[in-house]
Amino acid sequence: MTAAEPAPRSATTVAERDPIPAPAVPEPDVTPAPAPAPVPPLAAxxxxxxxxxxxxxxxxxxxxxxxxxxxxxxxxxLFDREGIAAAFQEVLATAPERALQYSTTEGEPALRAGLAARISTRGPVTAPDELLITTGSQQALSLLATALLEPGDTVLVESPCYLAALQVFGLAGARMVAVPGDADGVDPAALEEAIRRERPKLLYLVPTFQNPTGRTMPAPRRAEIAAVAARRGLWIVEDDPYGELRYDGGHVPWIAALPGAEDRTVLLGSFSKVMAPGLRLGWLRAPADLRRACVVAKQAADLHTPTLNQLAAARYLDVLxxxxxxxxxxxxxxxxxxxxxxxxxxxxxxxxxxxxxxxxxxxxxxxxxxxxxxxxxxxxxxxxxxxxxxxxxxxxxxxxxxxxxxxxxxxxxxxxxxxxxxxxxx
Structure with missing residues (x-):
């Protein structure tokens, strides 16, 4: 190495003369995160x-x-497992494309036709188009509450009353007023007074083998109730899930079958107690305008009741x-x-x-x-x-x-x- 050549730099020397700055370490953010906003409350x-x-x-x-x-x-x-299974098998063997497809909101024509004939033998002559098939008669109550009731409307009920009906009307925001009665059911004079005082939208009844009491309203009392409703302008919702389970005594006509009651009475029924509750099949018979409103409400709720269950039930009607x-x-x-x-x-x-x-x-x-x-x-x-x-x-x-x-x-x-x-x- 000559005198003209510079001495080589050591790594230490270079580092000391030209230090490489260390990366900056950010200060920790000690600001607390904002609390999440509460979710909106449930409906009242x-x-x-x-x-x-x-x-x-x-x-x-x-x-x-x-x-x-x-x-x-x-x-x-007591469920007829073999008979119901045979009905499902027949439907799936003969009409699988239809059974597994969407259906009309009003219900399968075959079931509505068979049900209309069955109703007509016991009460008011009924056409298939007068019926709406529902997912259990409990849904029929919900559809009626949607179609008829505004929050604050008054519903007259029996005392005591079917518990799930009280739930439905409560969810609709209705006021429920019990009408006094006796061993035969709602007292007509008390009903007249309650209508005058409360200005209700409807009266809900289970006239036959009532839940919870088991009592049955006699035919003369039904006629009196129908007359009060006609005179005062009141809807009657007549719920009949148990009517076919009679062990003694004679058949009592539906309120819906009484003269003058058809235009203001909604009749509800169910296959749950006579066929099987797991099928979730009920029905509603109502005047045209109210029925159409219930159809719209059902479209918004579930589109339609399961097609397969409806078609199987229609076949099972032959042995019901x-x-x-x-x-x-x-x-x-x-x-x-x-x-x-x-x-x-x-x-x-x-x-x-x-x-x-x-x-x-x-x-x-x-x-x-x-x-x-x-x-x-x-x-x-x-x-x-x-x-x-x-x-x-x-x-x-x-x-x-x-x-x-x-x-x-x-x-x-x-x-x-x-x-x-x-x-x-x-």
């Missing part, structure tokens, strides 16, 4: 209407050792009467078994209904009894019932309860009533 109707106490009880008493008089369930061992006859015979024995055991099961001074059909009977214990407070004691004895209080739109009677007699055998009913007696302190 969603906050104000509770669930079904019956379904809450069923969830608590689902243990197999519990004899359950609480539910309103048909006896599953024979199946219902078998069911009636069994249920009649079960009703008799419950009636026979009640005197020993319920406290002295209790009274109860003797239904001519349907699925339920209603009991009233002495005034000192609170059936809601006593329910846990009954469940400890592995038996369940429904306390009566939730069935009231007005002031409840805490001493009442509902018993379903169709789901258990006579032997199970006898044992269940013995347990009930222990649970009630007998």
């Amino acid at each position: 109707r969603g906050r104000s209407v509770g669930g079904s106490p019956v379904r809450d009880i069923l969830a608590v008493t689902a243990r197999p050792e519990v004899i359950n008089f609480a539910g309103g369930l048909p006896a599953p061992e 009467d024979a199946h219902v006859a078998r069911v009636r015979a069994v249920y009649g024995e079960r009703r008799d078994a419950m009636l026979a055991g009640l005197p020993d099961a319920l406290p002295a001074g209790s009274v109860w209904t003797r239904p001519e059909g349907g699925m339920f009977l209603w009991a009233r214990l002495p005034e000192s009894y609170d059936t809601l407070a006593l329910l846990p004691r009954a469940v400890e004895q592995n038996v369940a019932y429904v306390p009566g209080a939730p069935f009231y739109a007005g002031t409840p009677d805490p001493s009442t309860l509902r018993l379903c007699f169709v789901t258990q055998t006579p032997q199970e009913i006898a044992e269940g009533l013995r347990r009930l007696g222990r649970g009630l302190g007998g």
Whole structure:
């Protein structure tokens, strides 16, 4: 290396003379993240209407050792599994493209035609076009509430009343007013006074084998109710899910079949109690303008009831009467078994209904009894019932309860009533 050549730089020397700056490390952001905005609240109707106490009880008493008089369930061992399966198989074998396709909102023509003929034999002459097939008759109630009720409208109901109807009308924002009655149902004079005072939109009734009481409104009382509605300008919603389950007594005509009532009465029915509830098939018969409004409401709700179920039910109608006859015979024995055991099961001074059909009977214990407070004691004895209080739109009677007699055998009913007696302190 000559004197003219510079000395080589070491890495250290270069680094010391020309330092490479270290990358900047950002200061941590200590500003708290803004809290997420709350989601919009539920609609007022969603906050104000509770669930079904019956379904809450069923969830608590689902243990197999519990004899359950609480539910309103048909006896599953009586379902015509072979007949219903054959109907589905025939539909899928002969018309699969139609059965698995969308359908009209009004319902499959075959089912509406068969149902119209069936209705016409029992009551008002009915054309297929006068019917709307619904996803259970519970949906028919919801469609009517949508089509008829504004928030704040008044609905007159029985006392006590079918619990799920109270839910439907409550969700619609209606005021529910109970009309006083007696063993025959709503009192016509009390109805007239309630209409004058409350200016209601409709009256909701289950005149035949009522839920929860099991009582049936006699024909003369039905005629009086229809006359009041006609005179005062009132819709009647006549719900008949149990009418074919008659064990004794004679047929009582629908209010919808009475002269002058057809233009203001909506008739509801169901296949749940006579065919199978899992099919979710009901129907609505109403005057044209109201029916069209319900069709529009159903289009918005679910487009249509399942096509396959409708076509299978239409085929099953040919054998439905024979199946219902078998069911009636069994249920009649079960009703008799419950009636026979009640005197020993319920406290002295209790009274109860003797239904001519349907699925339920209603009991009233002495005034000192609170059936809601006593329910846990009954469940400890592995038996369940429904306390009566939730069935009231007005002031409840805490001493009442509902018993379903169709789901258990006579032997199970006898044992269940013995347990009930222990649970009630007998």
